[in-house]
Amino acid sequence: MKFSAEFESRLAEMLTHYPTKRSALVPTLLYAQDEVGALTDEVIAEIAGRVDLTVLEVRNVISYYSLLTTKPRGRYNVQVCTNIACMLRGGEELLDHCKKKLGVGHKGTTPDGMFSLEEVECIGACSWAPAVQVNYDFHENLTAEKMDKVLDDYKKKGTQ
Amino acid sequence: MASLVSHPDEVRVVSRRFGQGATDIDRYVALDGYKAVQKALAMKPDDIITLVKDSGLRGRGGAGFNTGLKWSFVPKQAPKPKYILCNGDESEPGTCKDRLIFEHDPHSVIEGVMIAGLAVGSHTGYIYIRGEYRYLSVIMQKAIRDAYAKGFLGKNIFGSGYDFDVYWHGGAGAYEVGEESALMESLEGKRGIPRIRPPFPAVVGLWGGPTVINNAETLASVPHIILGGAEWFAKMGPPKNGGTRLFCLSGHVAKPGVYELPMGYNLKKMIYDVGGGITNGRSLKAVVPGGSSCPVLKADEIDVSMDFDSLMKAGSMLGSGGVVVLDDTTCIVKFALRTIKFYQHESCGWCIPCREGTDWLKKTLTRFHHGAGVKKDIDNIQYLAENMLGRTFCPLGDAAAMPTIAFVKKFRQEFEDHLDGRACPFEKAAELATA
Numbered sequence: 156m157k158f159s160a161e162f163e164s165r166l167a168e169m170l171t172h173y174p175t176k177r178s179a180l181v182p183t184l185l186y187a188q189d190e191v192g193a194l195t196d197e198v199i200a201e202i203a204g205r206v207d208l209t210v211l212e213v214r215n216v217i218s219y220y221s222l223l224t225t226k227p228r229g230r231y232n233v234q235v236c237t238n239i240a241c242m243l244r245g246g247e248e249l250l251d252h253c254k255k256k257l258g259v260g261h262k263g264t265t266p267d268g269m270f271s272l273e274e275v276e277c278i279g280a281c282s283w284a285p286a287v288q289v290n291y292d293f294h295e296n297l298t299a300e301k302m303d304k305v306l307d308d309y310k311k312k313g314t315q
Numbered sequence: 316m317a318s319l320v321s322h323p324d325e326v327r328v329v330s331r332r333f334g335q336g337a338t339d340i341d342r343y344v345a346l347d348g349y350k351a352v353q354k355a356l357a358m359k360p361d362d363i364i365t366l367v368k369d370s371g372l373r374g375r376g377g378a379g380f381n382t383g384l385k386w387s388f389v390p391k392q393a394p395k396p397k398y399i400l401c402n403g404d405e406s407e408p409g410t411c412k413d414r415l416i417f418e419h420d421p422h423s424v425i426e427g428v429m430i431a432g433l434a435v436g437s438h439t440g441y442i443y444i445r446g447e448y449r450y451l452s453v454i455m456q457k458a459i460r461d462a463y464a465k466g467f468l469g470k471n472i473f474g475s476g477y478d479f480d481v482y483w484h485g486g487a488g489a490y491e492v493g494e495e496s497a498l499m500e501s502l503e504g505k506r507g508i509p510r511i512r513p514p515f516p517a518v519v520g521l522w523g524g525p526t527v528i529n530n531a532e533t534l535a536s537v538p539h540i541i542l543g544g545a546e547w548f549a550k551m552g553p554p555k556n557g558g559t560r561l562f563c564l565s566g567h568v569a570k571p572g573v574y575e576l577p578m579g580y581n582l583k584k585m586i587y588d589v590g591g592g593i594t595n596g597r598s599l600k601a602v603v604p605g606g607s608s609c610p611v612l613k614a615d616e617i618d619v620s621m622d623f624d625s626l627m628k629a630g631s632m633l634g635s636g637g638v639v640v641l642d643d644t645t646c647i648v649k650f651a652l653r654t655i656k657f658y659q660h661e662s663c664g665w666c667i668p669c670r671e672g673t674d675w676l677k678k679t680l681t682r683f684h685h686g687a688g689v690k691k692d693i694d695n696i697q698y699l700a701e702n703m704l705g706r707t708f709c710p711l712g713d714a715a716a717m718p719t720i721a722f723v724k725k726f727r728q729e730f731e732d733h734l735d736g737r738a739c740p741f742e743k744a745a746e747l748a749t750a
Binding site for chain 2 (some may be wrong): 172173174175176177178179180181182184185206208215216219220221222223237238239240242243244276277278279280281282283284288291292293295
């Protein structure tokens with residue numbers, strides 16, 4: 156199992172930041188997932204070895220955090236916030252719009268693997284609602300039209 | 316990334332460097348950056364604590380505990396290393412202020428962590444940023460690297476003989492981790508489950524060492540207090556409520572945004588003057604004044620001073636500064652349901668009143684909102700929520716229960732309007748309006 160040089164140097168540095176190895180676990184899992192696409196059995200076994208934990212202990216942590224996943228998502232994970240501030244400004248309608256546009260439901264992935272969709276809790280964009288995160292990028296003050304443009308742009312980027 | 320707003324009533328302290336390019340360390344230094352920590356290095360630790368205590372700075376994460384007092388609980392002598400932990404796991408619905416601090420002024424957080432360290436005799440600080448804020452982690456990691464490169468961090472900082480290290484740490488999606496003991500568990504590489512207290516983190520915290528945990532906005536306020544003085548900071552707000560707050564205006568308000576206003580600013584003025592009133596000329600129904608866990612205020616209860624004590628007196632809380640505005644088209648039952656859906660999702664499941672209580676409330680409210688509620692459900696919702704209060708390991712149970720109780724008590728009629736198989740009256744109105 157090989158990670159990128161950047162991943163390796165970050166992990167090596169992080170391990171010097173804490174008195175225990177496992178302290179680096181949560182951010183490391185997220186970086187590994189970003190590289191591989193999901194926390195596969197292989198990734199879990201590898202990381203468990205790096206931080207001196209059992210596979211079970213690592214899985215126990217993974218299941219707690221909502222960003223971590225053992226199943227691959229689409230290339231672009233569209234995370235629509237419907238929490239209170241977004242709900243008041245059309246977050247639920249925006250989610251419905253995305254469901255129709257992408258033809259998938261909550262936690263679904265399009266057949267071409269380009270997009271997955273997720274209804275998420277507050278992402279910290281309340282004053283710029285309704286808001287969506289595509290992977291880590293924020294898109295704010297959205298309307299159905301603006302959302303279409305956002306999705307079209309990602310699609311173009313993804314097929315290039 | 317997130318757009319900035321301004322209003323003439325703003326008093327810029329924490330947001331002073333927003334939009335000024337202060338992520339660049341030289342620019343930060345030119346804007347009085349790292350002066351406060353040098354001043355603090357020449358002070359006695361107890362004098363730093365007294366200064367911060369006297370400034371009336373209270374925790375910006377929501378609890379509103381006096382920061383200097385919190386620091387004073389750390390024992391002088393400890394067998395294990397002491398730590399400073401900055402809580403940047405901002406995730407209380409309605410709150411989006413720490414995001415701006417990390418985006419525009421990351422060094423102010425680093426400097427605040429350092430000063431806290433000097434005050435309690437710690438040599439190590441961690442800045443925990445929620446996983447969703449990846450771009451802010453990138454900004455923070457660079458800021459820390461730059462500070463090391465300048466010799467502001469590491470061995471012998473500013474030639475003082477004092478060593479201080481600051482590290483970044485990232486989360487991976489969990490509201491519960493914003494609770495201080497769960498935050499420590501997460502930093503230790505575990506599930507974010509709260510610890511029982513006592514012992515409090517000030518005595519037994521990270522890896523068993525005494526730990527100070529402060530919100531990012533709290534720590535970003537500290538350098539300004541060191542430079543401006545306790546009296547200057549305290550005088551900005553009412554007694555015991557020093558300084559300013561980053562208020563996040565959201566919902567049905569014409570000019571949403573994050574505004575820095577003096578502590579004690581009038582809520583009505585905040586909504587109508589600063590926020591430009593209610594969108595589309597509609598009228599106000601209610602306000603959630605400090606993030607989703609704070610009990611709702613009705614339209615006739617908003618002539619209130621936005622400080623910790625006044626809001627407590629008004630039966631709510633100042634919380635984390637998230638002001639969510641609801642107009643008269645909002646269905647309170649639906650709003651209550653969305654609020655509890657969040658807490659049900661985020662409950663870590665460790666203790667039963669929270670795990671079962673939030674789930675039961677969500678189920679009842681869902682059924683209720685969809686027209687299948689019965690009259691005794693209304694009392695049941697309140698009874699359930701009241702029985703969660705004070706019976707959980709951490710405040711998440713209270714955070715779910717308090718707003719629920721207020722929704723039922725203050726808007727009981729709206730709950731009754733959903734009875735007898737009637738569909739949500741607000742959805743009907745919305746359908747008619749769009750037909």
